[in-house]
Every structure is written in structure tokens, then in C-alpha cells.
Amino acid sequence: MEAESREAGPSAALMSAIVTEHFVLQSAAGTTVSEALGRSSLYLSALSSSLIALGFASQTPGLLLPFAAAALPTVFVLGVFTMVRLVGTGVQNVLYLSSISRIRGYYRTLDPEAARYFARWGAGEGETDDALGSLAVQGGPMAGLFTAASMIAIINGVLAGVCLALLTYYVVTDHHLPAALAVGLFAAATSLTVFFRYQHRRYLKVQQ
Structure with a gap:
């Protein structure tokens, strides 16, 4: 009886559960994209508002530095929280897409013609490669360079450099521009290096 059941194909209950799971995974994947968009928009809005306020503050003598010291580090911390969460939603x-790829792989076994309609997205054989292929991304060390988190990381890295450059210029070195630029560049490079190492480790666990 069991052999006959296998030859007859999957049960209606199993197919219903698989289709439901496919729908749930698609909805969950869409939720991660929506959250990433919302968090990125919140960070960029906070940054642009702070820069506009900074421009107004610069018109009042003695107000620019205190305002920058309060606003820019706050936005930077918000950017760090945003980056960490964006990496989490990306992973x-x-x-979710890997699980969808697994289900689509099962669909391909249901009929000899099924492979034509459920073609693989990626060039690799693994489910993660197929999931990344659906995003037009190839697995490897460069996979995380073009994420939403990377976009925020670059902006936040520049912000970190600007904060420390201003601190060096106005407070530490008493208006020594070369030193301020060097400190700013080093801070930006350090911030980006730390972020990309963190993101690479997170994505590497998914690809293994």
C-alpha cells in the first residue's frame, strides 16, 4: 500500500502544507524587504534633518560645534543600529529564499515536465546559491557589498570620519586641517572595515 501511495504521488495534505509554507515564506521574505526599506528611510531622514539643522546652526556664532557634537554622534549610533538590523534582515x-528554493526543487520532481517551469535561479547547485541567484547575486566574498546595509554603512562611515575630523580640527589640533583630514579618513576606513568583516561573517554562515 505504501509503495502504491508513493507511485501515486504526494498526498493532498502534504501538497497543501507545502503550498501554504511556500506562501508563508514569500510573505516573510517580503516583510524583511519592507523592514529594511523602513529602517533605511528612517536613518536617511534623521541624517538629512540633522544636516539641514546643522546648516542653520552654522549661521549662529558658537552654536555649530555644540550642535554638531550632540547631533552627529546620535545619528551615527542610529546608523550602527540600522546596519546591524539590516544585515540581520538580509541574512x-x-x-527564506533558500527554503523557497528547496520547495521549488521538490516541485521539479513531481513531473518530468516540471523542471521546465521551476527552473533554478542561480548557477550553483546549492539552495543558498539558488536563493542568491533570485537576487541577481553570486555567492562569495563579494556577495554582501551591494546590500542595503552596505549602503548605510558607507554613509555612516563618512559620518564617523566627519565627526572625528571636526573634533580634531576644532578641539584637538586647533585648526590643523591635514591632521583632521587624516583622522577623518582613518575613522571612515576603520568603520567600513569593521562593518564589512561583520557582514561577511554573518553571510558566510548562511553560505556554508
């Missing part, structure tokens, strides 16, 4: 999205 989760890949996991």
Missing part, C-alpha cells in the same frame, strides 16, 4: 531573507 533572514536569504534563509
Whole structure:
């Protein structure tokens, strides 16, 4: 009886559960994209508002430095929280897409013609490669360079450089521009290096 059941194909209950899971995974993947968009918009809005306020503050003598000291570090910390969460949503999205790839792989076994309609997205054989292929991304060290988190990281790295450059210029070195520029560049490079190492480790666990 069991052999006949296998030859007859999957049960209706199993197919219903698989289709439901496919729908749930698609919805969950869409939720991660929506959250990433919302968090990125919040950070960029806070940054642009702070820069506009900074421009107004610069018109009042003695107000620019205190305002910058309060606003820019706050936005930078918000950017760090945003980056960490965006990496998390990106990793989760890949996991959801990998599960969808697994289900689509099962669909390909249901009929000899099924492979034509459920073609693989990626060039690799693994489910993660297929998931990344659906995002037009290839697995490897460069996979995380073009994420939403990377976009925020670059902006936040520049912000970190500007903060420390201003601190060096106005407080530490008493208006020594070369030193301020050197400190700013070093801070930006350090911030980006730390972020990309963190993101690479997170995505590497998914690809293994």
C-alpha cells in the first residue's frame, strides 16, 4: 500500500502544507524587504534633518560645534543600529529564499515536465546559491557589498570620519586641517572595515 501511495504521488495534505509554507515564506521574505526599506528611510531622514539643522546652526556664532557634537554622534549610533538590523534582515531573507528554493526543487520532481517551469535561479547547485541567484547575486566574498546595509554603512562611515575630523580640527589640533583630514579618513576606513568583516561573517554562515 505504501509503495502504491508513493507511485501515486504526494498526498493532498502534504501538497497543501507545502503550498501554504511556500506562501508563508514569500510573505516573510517580503516583510524583511519592507523592514529594511523602513529602517533605511528612517536613518536617511534623521541624517538629512540633522544636516539641514546643522546648516542653520552654522549661521549662529558658537552654536555649530555644540550642535554638531550632540547631533552627529546620535545619528551615527542610529546608523550602527540600522546596519546591524539590516544585515540581520538580509541574512533572514536569504534563509527564506533558500527554503523557497528547496520547495521549488521538490516541485521539479513531481513531473518530468516540471523542471521546465521551476527552473533554478542561480548557477550553483546549492539552495543558498539558488536563493542568491533570485537576487541577481553570486555567492562569495563579494556577495554582501551591494546590500542595503552596505549602503548605510558607507554613509555612516563618512559620518564617523566627519565627526572625528571636526573634533580634531576644532578641539584637538586647533585648526590643523591635514591632521583632521587624516583622522577623518582613518575613522571612515576603520568603520567600513569593521562593518564589512561583520557582514561577511554573518553571510558566510548562511553560505556554508
